[in-house]
Amino acid sequence: MTKFEALGLEKPLLDAVADMGFETPSEVQEKAIPILLESETDLVALAQTGTGKTAAFGFPLIQKLDSNSRTTQGLILSPTRELCLQITNEMQAYSKYIKGLNTVAIYGGASITEQARQIKRGAQIVVATPGRMKDMIGRGLVDITKIDYCILDEADEMLNMGFYEDIKDILSNTPKGKSTWLFSATMPKEVSKIAKKFMDNPVEITVGAKNAGTSTVDHEFYVVGGRDRYPALKRLADANPDIFSVVFCRTKRDTQRVAEKLIEDGYNAGALHGDLSQNQRDLVMNSFRKKQIQMLVATDVAARGIDVDDITHVINYQLPDEIEIYTHRSGRTGRAGKSGISMVIVTRSEMRKIKSIEKIIQQNFTQKTIPTGIEICETQLYHLANRIKETKVNKDVENYLPAINEVLEGIDREELIKKIVSVEFTRFSNYYNKTKDLNTGDSRESGRSRTTDNSRGGSDSSNNTGSVRYFINVGEKDGYDWMTLKDFLRDTLSLGQDDVYKVDAKESFSFFNTEAEHTDQILKFFTDFKLNGRFINVEISENPGGGGGGGYRGKKGKGNRRDKFNDGGGNSSDRSGRGKSRERKGSKAKSGNSGKRRSKQSRSDFF
Template sequence: MTKFEALGLEKSLLDAITDMGFDTPSEVQEKSIPLLLSDEIDLVALAQTGTGKTAAFGFPLIQKIDHSSRTTQGLILSPTRELCLQITNEMQLYSKYVKGLNIVAVYGGASITEQARQIKRGAQIIVATPGRMKDMIGRGIIDISKIDYCVLDEADEMLNMGFYEDIKDILSNTPESKSTWLFSATMPKEVASIAKKFMHKPAEITVGSKNSGVDTVQHEYYTVGGRDRYPALKRLADANPGIFSVVFCRTKRDTQKVAEKLIEDGYNAGALHGDLSQNQRDLVMNAFRKKQIQMLVATDVAARGIDVDDITHVINYQLPDEIETYTHRSGRTGRAGKSGISMVIVTRSELRKIGAIEKKIQQKFISKKIPTGIEICEIQLYHLANRIRNTKINEEVNNYLPAIHDVLEGLDREELIQKIVSVEFTRFFNYYNRSKDLNTTDGDRGNRKEKDFQSDSGSVRYFINIGERDGYDWMSLKDFLKDTLSLGKEDLYKVDVKDSFAFFNADSQYKDFILETFTDFKVKGRFINVEVSDNPGGGRKRRRDKDSRRSNNKYGEKSRGKGRKKDSNFSKGSGGSRRSASSGRRSKKRDGFY
């Protein structure tokens, strides 16, 4: 018996699950599905975005619907057109082996006549946005007076968007005998009010803690001057060459302005906000899903319903007014079992908001420094070197090699490498050379005792020659180091994972122990090299060992030498190897080794 079969699902659904490649239900699915199948109850389920909520209510709803009747029996309300379409598509995949079941999406920005025609043909399940749904009820196009099930998906998002009155009006047209299933990431008072007014003694399921963030997301904040937000944003992007991100702004105007500046500076960026036409929104989102856009700058409302699992970073260019909104922002990354990073750019006057968010999401923020220009140059240099090393040779170039050899005649290997790398590196160096430090002091938060907030005095920064290509992210690399060094998680911090290398910090008391542990340390025959970096923020300083002639270069190549050999079982990080965001990316005009 499969794990999904044990939940009580019918064969038609199990066959669809097999086709989609699902093998293990998520926690919210394990808790919700048996409960909803066993009885006619009301349910409040609190779980973060990206935890599989659609299947948690979708499977039971499809199984309970009488598909032989054309009467509308189920209504799913969602906050945005994108999420409405996404839920509809997923529900259609779940029900591919259920004959006669018709699921119709009802949303604004599309022909109401066509949607009315689909409803008239018979729709057992309607997936709708509140505004269009209320409109169609008012016109007498949809009758929900006999529905058996009503699902409120992303309930807190709908209420944040001002749909409270619409939802009350819609629910007032439904029978009291129906079952109501409310799914939400957080439980603000407005959601509790809906539950109290329209639900009868609902069962409650909580995945994680109420209103808390997911533990696959690392939260960081960077303190800068008010005029340095945009330069700080660029540096964060340049310090993470594989970044695939959503950048959040508070207003439509700021969103458009930041996106335009990024595009002018050569980044693959796009804007997503309410002033765009539906066609423009579709074009932007399609480009983002294909990773032709590297940095999607969005307002909170426009970003609702974004369902992309590979987002590496969420960048809060400006903090939102509501803490619940931050929870939804950070939930765009760290999805489907992968890890992610949520970065916040703040001024000193906004630091108190960080503490308020920490209390709400029950997670600590890490105070980090904006990378210096030279640190960015170094990171990009390693990134470029690995791109060159891993580039597949195009055989068509052979026709031009004789002439190229003539042009490059007289250059030795070392000089040729220097020149090739300098073609790209010089552009970054010229831009960042003598660039100012964007960091400001953290004010009263600097006295906090937690490791993640401590100053760099008494802390040592290390370089290690493994990264994302080896299957590591910040979370799994931290676990690898913890297990290898037999240290606690609190003893290792500020873990920054790049494409083929990474940095981490530990207290200075562990310096000799860490360097000794990683002397001639091998994993599946490959030397894992750890060196002390030049500065606390990143970069590295080569460690010379008189007793060992063996050295391991920054690209993971090994050379022979003497010394005690250590080995370890090499297992990839739990997050898996993240796909590079450079695929489909246009080359930068100025800065970026893309």
């Protein structure tokens, strides 16, 4: 078994390693450290989050720098404030026995003046987020024209967050003769572009297969109806009493709603998204690290930089729009040699994504069923029994035993056990009594048999008996093309990215498809629904192909009304609106009643 001594590290670093309790290097450390120590080369290292990448580049960087010079010699770019601070703390721990070596963190949300002051005092290593780094370069507060080493950590994450131009601008301010070390979990095209543009014949090392998921994570998916995502999430949490998880949502709005609902239902939950202030974010993350928060509901961007090793489950409340992001999500669990589970909640129309993800992570998913109420009650019952068995007796309770014995006098042992267990069991029994089965009954194969991809944003399921075609009385004259109409329907109805498809926008009306499971929700929602004072009518189309540009015959949904078009078709008072956000704003401003109805219905449908 390789020891750190065999990698060529000097005594100050080995002493720091011993202090931190490290015994053997991880695979990425074993592969990268000797290469970086022995030669001046560019490097591309592909390894999952949690595999020890910071030490893989940190040890060689520290050993190669001149601590007697106050010049900035090493630059480390990272995607988020949290990761920036984490790397800084680790670099400081690694270099604790090297006199005069300073590492300074540069990130947004803190005093730029203080950060500039720290750099001026001397910082051989600067760890920075791209946005703040570019800002400080522009102000002349940091000089990176003489650095010897540049490290891009979580490169794919930075590019996913839109930092490509910032990174290009930053790297253009660095000397051509520097060494560039790029560390990434995946290798998308954008990362390859950076490597080709700014690196010279880099050595490439890979831990596992490219873009693959970690082998310590089991991948599961659950097929439910579109309106059953939250009940499914709740059951998955209840079926795993010791869960310590990150729940991923696509949007800030969904993240906040799910977290609020979990809190209302008695879970220790918190939300992490871009609308939080830095102080709020720090509070949430500190609570999560201390396990005061059991379920952290987060967006992908906000979750970047989370460094917690004990996460038992990652739950994909919604799949990401970009499939590659799933690798990062699932990499939050199964870290530091521990096992983990990545759960995915999908509707039937999303099942084809599972196969695409399997190709990327090079692992198979297991289809599982949402636990029934009875199964959850059994799990909770046995969990309670084990908790009672494993709980150590608090000596202070002895002072109260005489009074307690007096209260419980006359109750035999078996009856007492029943009563103790019933206190907790009854809560779940009452909640899940007579609850429905959330599983759709679809097999994996049936989900994959659907044709994928078409030009209107989703699956072509017109020949599938589970697909329903709708007519809606808005079109291009109202400012909608197929894409903005799809976004409007998806956001208004709280549906998934692929739940609305085959959107066909005509001049004064349009057609779209969803799975049949959403039909009741859609027809009910648009009953007497107004947008800018005009009734928006949705009906089931009798022509599954969607009709042409001429007349239309449709089947009315229960309670739906058919609104007459102004000017022969859709030239209504909201004609000037050109975006979905303006349409919504207009709706709330001009129709208070419809705004209330919409808010109430949207929340109901979401959960």
